[in-house]
Amino acid sequence: MAEEQKKTEYWRWTESRWTNPDIDWKQGGIVSAGVDVGSVSTQAVIMVDGQLYCSSSMRTGSDSPESANSAMKWALEGTGLTTDKIQATVGTGYGRVNVPFATKAITEIACHARGGNFIYGPQVRTILDMGGQDCKAIRCDEKGKVTAFLMNDKCAAGTGRGMEVFADLLGVHINDVGKMSLQVDTEPPPVSSTCVVFAKSEASGLLRQGWPKEKVLAAYCSAMAHRVVTLLERIGVEKEFAITGGIAKNIGIVNRLSKELNVTPLKSDLDPQIAGAIGGALFAKVLFEKKGK
Amino acid sequence: MITAGIDCGAKNVKVVILEDGKVTGKAMAPAGIDAASAAEKAFDDALKMAGCGREAVTKVVSTGTGKSEPKFKNDIVTEVGADARGIHYLYPNVRTVIDVGAEEGRAIRVDEKGKVVDFAINEKCAAGAGAFTEAMARALEIPLEDFGPFSLTSNQEVPMNAQCAVFAESEVVSLVHRKIPKQDIARAIHNAIADRITSMVRMVGVTPDVALVGGVAKNVGFVASLKEDLQMEITIPEDREFVGAIGAAFVAADAK
Structure with a gap:
């Protein structure tokens, strides 16, 4: 029935899972896991002897323990590996205390620094983690140890949530907003309202004036990039610089951010969204080794 | 002397007509997407209540987020200034x-x-x-x-x-x-x-x-x-939504 047809969920980003074909867990070694239960997405990562073995990234449901379980189950799918073979697990993220099978809960700040260090290498000194409902600027040393951080978790401006509101308003899928925002000949002035609620009304006004969606997205992406830059500048950006979290995949934000900061973020083939879970799995490995001594 | 105060808010436009220190007319209209025409409408409604025409009004002062919108304004005052003046009249x-x-x-x-x-x-x-x-x-x-x-x-x-x-x-x-x-x-x-x-x-x-x-x-x-x-x-105040407009009308009267 037409009435029952669900409204298109533009915010619904693509879930994914991955297995490293070069690793065979049966060869032995320490099997450790990290589960990052965020406000919007949950990632599970399994590592064998500190090497990335498999991962999953999916939406967080209304129940954190259940989300942790399903991400873990999906990561393990088809590998033959079972949860009882995992020697230590670290829970992290917004719902870290609700990871049922975790050996320990560690903050996402520490895990993102550690995971960023793994993904982008020891030269990373500044990590920007842009998540679904918060944004963190983290400074770390060559071991991925946190030396300072700043965080915004109070306001939706500058978080994935704000971007979702715009995707929904414009009817553009969240996976496409970044690319679409770059399809403008000249960069429009940024949306002037900070608050997402007010920015949304401002954008409606712009649409009424006849602005195309691309231009509105460009205006919002540059406002958002600017907002994040102010957070970063408060803590100072030391090279090398890397971005983790879901918004690292939004090229519209990343490009504008790099331009304003005049710093090019490091690139990697790995999914920037699993950085927190990778950090968790690396910490879990250390926990297991300590226990053995 | 008759003056008018307009408070062009984000949601509603409020207009007050003031005659010799007394409020004789007031009206409100949703700002919508065209605050200027909303202001025209509220102004006419308020004048109707006061029983006078636009020509009788000596001075019009505008305030609020959209204070520059009304075409018939003579001057503007900040929202803070208008509120302060309005409350001083109502509750000194x-x-x-x-x-x-x-x-x-x-x-x-x-x-x-x-x-x-x-x-x-x-x-x-x-x-x-x-x-x-x-x-x-x-x-x-x-x-x-x-x-x-x-x-x-x-x-x-x-x-x-x-x-x-x-x-x-x-x-x-x-x-x-x-x-x-x-x-x-x-x-x-x-x-x-x-x-x-x-x-x-x-x-x-x-x-x-x-x-x-x-x-x-x-x-x-x-x-x-x-x-x-x-x-x-x-x-x-009973006129809680009109305090800014009242203040603006007084600012108009004070300036003569």
Whole structure:
């Protein structure tokens, strides 16, 4: 029935899972896991002897323990590996205390620094983690140890949530907003309202004036990039610089951010969204080794 | 002498006609997408009530977010200045004015002459403005006009963690899923916005008498929460939405 047809969920980003074909867990070694239960997405990562073995990234449901379980189950799918073979697990993220099978809960700040260090290498000194409902600027040393951080978790401006509101308003899928925002000949002035609620009304006004969606997205992406830059500048950006979290995949934000900061973020083939879970799995490995001594 | 004051707000345009220090006409119209024509309409309605034509009006002063919009204005005054002048006419004993509108919140400290001593404004964040309660009423599917009275039927306090209106909306949804009674959620929402406003008011100091003006002053749920936070009586003018316009009309008269 037409009435029952669900409204298109533009915010619904693509879930994914991955297995490293070069690793065979049966060869032995320490099997450790990290589960990052965020406000919007949950990632599970399994590592064998500190090497990335498999991962999953999916939406967080209304129940954190259940989300942790399903991400873990999906990561393990088809590998033959079972949860009882995992020697230590670290829970992290917004719902870290609700990871049922975790050996320990560690903050996402520490895990993102550690995971960023793994993904982008020891030269990373500044990590920007842009998540679904918060944004963190983290400074770390060559071991991925946190030396300072700043965080915004109070306001939706500058978080994935704000971007979702715009995707929904414009009817553009969240996976496409970044690319679409770059399809403008000249960069429009940024949306002037900070608050997402007010920015949304401002954008409606712009649409009424006849602005195309691309231009509105460009205006919002540059406002958002600017907002994040102010957070970063408060803590100072030391090279090398890397971005983790879901918004690292939004090229519209990343490009504008790099331009304003005049710093090019490091690139990697790995999914920037699993950085927190990778950090968790690396910490879990250390926990297991300590226990053995 | 006849003067007019226009308060061109984010949501409504208010017009007041003042004749020799007395309000003789007032009217309000939704600002919509064309505040200039809304102002024309409200001006004509107010003149009709006052029983005079545009030519009788000596001076028109405009205030509010859209203060530059009305074509028939002669001058403008800041929202802070207008509120201070308006409250001085209505309640000369008031020293602290709290104005909560659709998209802004203001706290103003005035002296015994109605002069502004200090003020604080929030125009950046919906969490301290009417837009917050509006969004939350929508999330709870309760008509805005029933929202305040409905929250007063609550008999338990539920904490709200989110400050941001966007995050609060998700929190409201999860509270509904947890089967928390809607009236308790409504109360938590009013407590949340009252907390935001209170911390802004404390920046200028809370000196009695305290008056609350602006559209959100109509919301009895918010008023109850604010009284609880400030721990004092709050004066609410009958013409709570017209205080800025009254002030603007007086500014016009004062200037001659």
